[in-house]
Amino acid sequence: MQFSTYMNEWLYGKEGYYKKFKAIGKGGDFYTAVSTSRFFGASIANYYYGRLKEAKAHRDGWLIEIGAHQGYLLCDMIQWLYTCDPTLVETLHFGIVERQPEVRKAQLAYIKERFGDDITITHFDDISDVNVEYAFVVANEIFDAFPCELLKDNQIATVKEHTIAWEEAPDSILEWAKKHYLTQGEVAVGYEDFAKIMAKGIKKCDFVTFDYGEKYVRNDFSIRVYRAHETFPLFDEALVLSESYQKDDITYDVNFGHVSEAFKTAGFEEEAYETQARALVRFGLIDILEQFARQTSQENYVREADKIKTLISPTMMGDRFKMIHFRK
Known part of the structure; x- marks a missing residue:
């Protein structure tokens, strides 16, 4: 199977890493800005x-x-909005895609522990289920969890029995790589469809997301x-892949240039791109x-x-993580 299929099963398959609730922070596999x-x-x-305002x-x-x-x-966002204007929690609608x-x-x-019965949450199975006039959408570290293909010397990675091999890359991957001057590294799969679906379901939208990566091609493997x-x-x-498969997290650095291209093609404007700090x-x-x-x-x-030093220090999360804001 192609590596993207293998990674998708690793993270989202029947026994996938994200299938069940995972601890984040000291007791988990990694920290995030949210847990900090x-x-x-x-x-x-x-x-x-x-x-x-x-x-x-x-x-x-x-x-x-x-x-x-x-x-x-x-x-944390609802709590702050309530601090700024208590009436907002009565007029806004709150949702989670999960x-x-x-x-x-x-x-x-x-x-319920935080707010009792004062806050109602609507769950959506998928972003395609969101159909609203306006939404402020926020996400932290989602694009690094999209499946990807691995490209090297015009070949892509395949996996059989948890062993990586290489075969000739399809023309679509080679064309994308040539256009973006990529000779070696990850090619994310799904950014374009995700952006199109969000654009279709949300008439007016602000989308703010944070992740680690850069707005250029590295020409090296970051997957880990x-x-x-x-x-x-x-x-x-x-x-040993067979030992880590579906038990540990697998991720890679985000190419924000690819993300931006996908959302602009879907009809969004890039409002801002900058370091997390x-x-x-x-x-x-x-x-x-x-x-x-x-x-x-x-x-x-x-x-x-x-804690805030961790969020904004250049040697910690401050420069390595980026924020990108799209508007439609």
Whole structure:
């Protein structure tokens, strides 16, 4: 089978890695910005609130998260919106795109723990099920979880019995690679369809997403496996695919140029592309931290400030992660 099929089964198959609820953070395989600090979500919500005040977003529209894990990000955003304007939680609609029943159950339990019965969440099996007039859609680290093909010397990777081999690449892959000056690396599968489906179902849309990667072709393999905060390059001799398959996370750096091309072709405009550090500061992260400082103890402030350093430090998440905002 082609590598993209193998990766899709690894992550989303019957016993796939994401089939069941996975711990993120110290007890999981990796950290995310969401698990690092609740002010990550508060900053995005603050940006969204600014657009609401400027009438660039609809007060009776939808706030939808894709790939919400337990629901921390959406809840942190709702909490901040309530702080800014309590009436918003009465006019806005909240949704999560999630098809796994076990993950949905964990999300609803956490949301109830945070808000009781005051917040109603609508679950969508797929982005194709979203059909609304306006939505502010947010996602953290979803494009790195799309299946990909591996290209090298005009050949693509295939997998049989958890062993990688190479065969001649189809013309469609070679044409894409030539157009984008790619000679070796990952070619994501599904960005174009995802963008088209979102454009079709949401009449007016803001889509804000964060991920790790760059807006250019690396011409190298970044694909790797995460296991208990250890990283194993896919072609590392220490990695045994049959042992990691569906048990560990598999991911690769996002080519944001490819993402941008897919969404522009689908009718979106690129509103902004910048490092996570620049985006969060522009969204109001520092102001939010200062407000927090006036309401809490020095000890709590220092603890939260340390978490925020992880989000915006150039040597940690700040420069490696990027934010891209599309508008339609």
